[in-house]
Amino acid sequence: MPSLADVVDLIHAWYPPRTADSWDAVGLVAGDPAAEIGKVMFAVDPTVEVARDAVEWGADLLVVHHPLFLAPVSSVAADTPKGRTLHTLTAGGCALLAAHTNADQAVTGVSESLALALGLTDLAPIRPAPAGPLDKVVVFVPLGAADAVRAAMTEAGAGRIGDYDSCTWTATGEGRFRPLDGATPAVGAVGDLEVVEEARVEAVVPRSRRTAVVRALLAAHPYEEPAFNVVPLADPGLATTGTGRVGTxxxxxxxxxxxxxxxxxxxxxxxxxxxxxxxxxxxxxAVCGGAGDFLLDELAHSDVDVYVTSDLRHHRASEFMEHDGPALVDVAHWAAEWTWLPAVEARLQRELGDRVETRVSTRCTDPWTFRP
Structure with a gap:
C-alpha cells in the first residue's frame, strides 16, 4: 500500500499548494505521513457527519475541498465544532487533507469538472493563470564549444518547456572582433581583426534561474568576453489553468x-x-465553481451567453442583468464543487490502481436543507 506521504505528493503534484490564494489553508491537516493508506474518501466539507462516515467506512484518508481550519481557532477541544471533526478522524485513524483554491484553477480541478459535468467542450480559463516570468538567454559561441556551452546552460535550468527539457535553438554566422592590448584571446592575436564561425544559441529560462544560467554559460565559454544578451519574455496568455472555465x-x-x-x-x-x-x-x-460574483465585471461585455456559478448576491446580480450581458444560473455552492470529487477520485484510481480503494461521499453538506 502507498504511504500517506505518497498520496499527498500525488495530490499536491496535481493541485500544487503554492498556487493556492495567500489567505487559504491547504495541505495535510492531520495524519502520519508514514502511515499506510488503503482507503481514501473524498468530500466537499469536513463536517463531523462526513468524518463519521469516513471512519465507519474505514477510510485512512479523507480528502476535502473546504479546509477545516480556514478561520483561525484557539481550541480543538472535542466539544467544539472543528474539534469534533478532528477528534472523530484522529480517533478513527483517518488523516485529513484539504485542496481548496489550489484545486479551483487546476486541470481536472473544480471549475473544469463543473464545465465537463455540464457538457462544455473547447474549454479555456476565463482568467488564465499568469505564467511564471521567463527570459530568453542568447549567447554567441565558437562552433567547437557550442555543445559544452549548451549543456552548461541546460544543466543550470535553461530550456525547460512543459514536459520537455534541453530545448535550445541554434543558428550559425560570423563573429568579428579585434583583441586589444591587455587581452589574452582564446582565438586570434592582439591587434588583429579576427573572423570566427560562431553559433547563436538561444534558450528559454525561468527568471528565477537567470543568474545561474548566465554564470554557467560564462564559465563554459572559451572567450574572455563572451557576447550574450537576456531578453524578458511577455506572458502569451495561453495557460490551460486559471480561474473559471468558458466553453461551448x-x-x-x-x-x-x-x-x-x-x-x-x-x-x-x-x-x-x-x-x-x-x-x-x-x-x-462560462462557469466558476464556488462563489463566482468576482468575475461578473469581466464577463459583462464578453461573448458568453450564460454564466453558471454560486452565491450570487441580489444587488450584484440585479445590476449585472441591467446590462446586455450573459444570463445567470445560480446553483448550490456544494453541488457545483461536488462535481470535482469523481474527477480527483478517478485520477487517483488511474495512478494507484487497486492498491487503494476509493469512495466519493454522497452526503449533502449544503447548509440549506429545505424549502417550506
Missing amino acids: VEETTLEEFAARVGAALPATAHGVRVAGDPQRPVRRV
Whole structure:
C-alpha cells in the first residue's frame, strides 16, 4: 500500500499548494505521513457527519475541498465544532487533507469538472493563470564549444518547456572582433581583426534561474568576453489553468440549458435559479465553481451567453442583468464543487490502481436543507 506521504505528493503534484490564494489553508491537516493508506474518501466539507462516515467506512484518508481550519481557532477541544471533526478522524485513524483554491484553477480541478459535468467542450480559463516570468538567454559561441556551452546552460535550468527539457535553438554566422592590448584571446592575436564561425544559441529560462544560467554559460565559454544578451519574455496568455472555465455547448435555449444544469448536479434545497429570457439562445457558457460574483465585471461585455456559478448576491446580480450581458444560473455552492470529487477520485484510481480503494461521499453538506 502507498504511504500517506505518497498520496499527498500525488495530490499536491496535481493541485500544487503554492498556487493556492495567500489567505487559504491547504495541505495535510492531520495524519502520519508514514502511515499506510488503503482507503481514501473524498468530500466537499469536513463536517463531523462526513468524518463519521469516513471512519465507519474505514477510510485512512479523507480528502476535502473546504479546509477545516480556514478561520483561525484557539481550541480543538472535542466539544467544539472543528474539534469534533478532528477528534472523530484522529480517533478513527483517518488523516485529513484539504485542496481548496489550489484545486479551483487546476486541470481536472473544480471549475473544469463543473464545465465537463455540464457538457462544455473547447474549454479555456476565463482568467488564465499568469505564467511564471521567463527570459530568453542568447549567447554567441565558437562552433567547437557550442555543445559544452549548451549543456552548461541546460544543466543550470535553461530550456525547460512543459514536459520537455534541453530545448535550445541554434543558428550559425560570423563573429568579428579585434583583441586589444591587455587581452589574452582564446582565438586570434592582439591587434588583429579576427573572423570566427560562431553559433547563436538561444534558450528559454525561468527568471528565477537567470543568474545561474548566465554564470554557467560564462564559465563554459572559451572567450574572455563572451557576447550574450537576456531578453524578458511577455506572458502569451495561453495557460490551460486559471480561474473559471468558458466553453461551448450545442445551441440550445436558456430554459433547456438550465434544465441540463439541474439534471447534472446533485439535488439540493437551493436548486437552480435563473436570471434571463427562457428562450435566449445559449452557445457560449462560462462557469466558476464556488462563489463566482468576482468575475461578473469581466464577463459583462464578453461573448458568453450564460454564466453558471454560486452565491450570487441580489444587488450584484440585479445590476449585472441591467446590462446586455450573459444570463445567470445560480446553483448550490456544494453541488457545483461536488462535481470535482469523481474527477480527483478517478485520477487517483488511474495512478494507484487497486492498491487503494476509493469512495466519493454522497452526503449533502449544503447548509440549506429545505424549502417550506
